[in-house]
Amino acid sequence: MKSILNSRLKMGVILIAVSAAVIAYSYFTQSAWLSGLLQNFGAGIVTSLLLIVLYDRIIEKRAEAELKARRLIAMRRLSYALQGHVQSVLFSMYRSSVESRPVDGVGSYREFVRSHFAGPIANLNIMAPSDAGYPTTPSYADWIAQSFKVFMEMLRGWITTYATCSSNDSIGLAESMLASPFLVWGTQLDRMMVAMGSANFRPSALNFGTPAMTSEYAQLLERLIAEVEATTGESIGEFNDSAWHNEFYPVGHARMQIQVPPVFQATPAGR
16 A cells, blocks of 8 residues: 555656646747647646545545444454353353452453453362353363353454454454463363363362463453454443342352362463
8 A cells, every 4th residue: 555655646746747847848839829738738737636636535535434334343243252252251250250249340341351350260160060051060161161162263253354454453462362371271171171081080179270371361351342442432341230140059159169289270281
């Protein structure tokens, strides 16, 4: 785009110079007919140049409007994916691992991710049943693995579809989330459960990860939510009292109640 603009600028300068030379020469010719012809020719060049500039500006404005519209669509699609991830997955993990419900609640989805989510998640017992799995009772390990895989596929699909009309910051944050230890480790939990079953080893408690791992992911997610909200002008969601209600599993039902030996700390390979 920049090279095209430079080429047009050079062409414009050349046309203006030619027009000025033609008009100036018209005043020195002895032929009235030729003088009028040259002046009309020079004026025609200037008029054509002005029309080209105006037409380019109209095209540029239209392209900007179309890009803005496509970016808005892209961010609304991303907002939908983030809503499901925060409300249905991360909040379930948080509700099951927090010691008690915060007195002032957790507010918006963005506020929840920024100020509440990261700390308690490291205390989640992934061997406990998921409160979102009723009437089936999958362990949090299996449920997290499947939920994270779905979310990662949604993120990859969004990047593939909307990379050309989304900001570099949004794409970069989405790619960083896909590569984050938090998501990558979560998708591996079902295989870990299978491996432990094959070895006839099934501890009663196993925590999800480390505070550093969840904190890093929370920062990336909060920044991406901020990008979405800044583009759409809307909050992606707010929590209300009904989010805390579950008649089968109380708040904190999967919170670690025992001290787990370091060898059993569930952290990504190589971390």
